[in-house]
Amino acid sequence: MARTPILAILTVLFLTLTLGPGAAITAGAAAPQGSAPAAKNGAKALPLVVVVSTGGTIAEKTDPKTGGAVPTVSGDDLIAAVPGLATLARIEVVNYSNIDSSQMTPERWAGLSRAVDAALNRPEVGGVVVTHGTDTMAEGSFFLDATLTSDKPVVFTGAMNDASSPFPDGPGNLYNAVLQVCSPNSRDWGVTVTLNGYINSARDVRKTQTTNVQTFESGEKGYLGYITSGTVSRFNDRLRRVRLPLPETLPKVAFLATYAGDDGAFVRHAVDDGAKGIVINGVGSGNVNEAVYGAVKYALSKGVVVVISTTVYYGSVEPVYGDLGGGLMLEKDGCILAGDLPGQKARLLLMLGLAGYGPDAAKLKALF
Incomplete structure (x- = not known):
């Protein structure tokens, strides 16, 4: 057993003399503490994306007593479940609500619009991702598209399969949404609805299938783009957008x-x-x-x-x-x-x- 440290020291000396000083670090199990500042500097260069969580299937798990999906997952939990997200952006989470989107109202969307605008108005924020239930996502995204004052990218995303599903689609959709916010190919689209790789305009998008992951479509208007292999492919520009002030109260x-x-x-x-x-x-x-x-x-x-x-x-x-x-x-x-x-x-x-x-x-x- 005493021979093991000697062999390790000789190996490091050999690599250093033959391949250069950096070879010992590459070959070792862990980098020395002196390499930590470089990682931090790299992280600081990443864009800042705010994820606003509102609930929906993406934040639900199956209740063992009833067998139905119910809201249980926070925005922080959603972020923690997405591998590699920290390589795309620095993430801040705002837990706006945790309800099924069938319970959404125009008044709640008005509050959501104010919360998203507050985030977008911060100079250091590059854009916002809103996690939302799919039942009323087409309406909610349109409401924000019409009332937000910023032109920074805003992406609505969610899931058709809940977090307890053996094949959850939420993590992949959330990853793609952050990727889209950070991509220069997704500018001037207004608010989009992005699931299953497809990017839809908030104005044109409809939910077209009750349970399938490929549910959101833009019909004859066509998709704005598609996300694959870490790249946003731009198909179309945004044709029309209506902008209106957000009132304090909404008429009946x-x-x-x-x-x-x-x-x-x-x-x-x-x-x-x-x-x-x-x-x-x-x-x-x-x-x-x-x-x-x-x-x-x-x-x-x-x-x-x-x-x-x-x-x-x-x-x-x-x-x-x-x-x-x-x-x-x-x-x-x-x-x-x-x-x-x-x-x-x-x-x-x-x-x-x-x-x-x-x-x-x-x-x-x-x-x-």
Whole structure:
């Protein structure tokens, strides 16, 4: 046993004499303490990314009593579960909330927008990643896209499989989101939704599959880019972005979907219940039946702003049909057509528009 230290010393002397002084460090099991400052200097050169955790499946585990996924994981836990994240950026965590995104509200998104803006307004922060549930991620990302004041990158990400799954997708999505924030290829995209490697514009993204990891798509607008092998590949530029001030309070806006045989009762109820605006998900290119048309005219007569969107995934609401309830008649009577904006997002935009402009028809119409 006494021969082992002698052999080690002779090995180090041999490597030093033959290969140079650095060879002994390379061959040894650990570097001396003198190498620590270099690692710290390297870390200081990394960008600073703030991760704002709100909950969702990415922060959930299966409850052994109920068998259902429930929020249990903090933002700090999420970061700790991602190998190699420290090589991309310095990370700060803000634990904003820990709820399933089915419990999100516009008021909570308003608070989230303020929290993200506060982080982005710090000069040393390069961008923000928001971990969020996928159920309402398309809406939440759009709300922040419309209300944030900074142009620094903001990436929404999450997971379709919870943290107790044998194949969790959260860690990989979080890694890619931080990578995207740090990449020069992802500038001027506004807020994006990035999962499974695909980068979507907050305005165009939709959740299209209830359980599959490849659920977020941008339809005919196309993805903004794709992340693979540590690289952000840029496919498209951002086409359009609406920016509005974030109000202290948000007006009441109802969202209704019409259907065959609809008698318009829900529209009338929304008016009588105090809604300042109503978004109706119409059929086809933005049409309703005669009974709903009568209810819409009732809403307009009470000063309620009515926006018409469509249940159809692709295309825009257009003033094509001239019968009672057709898009052309609705527009002539004073309704605003939502264009290609999905109904849930049209509701959020109308809320922000009403808060900023009141019932100014011309200004509200310009938003859509």
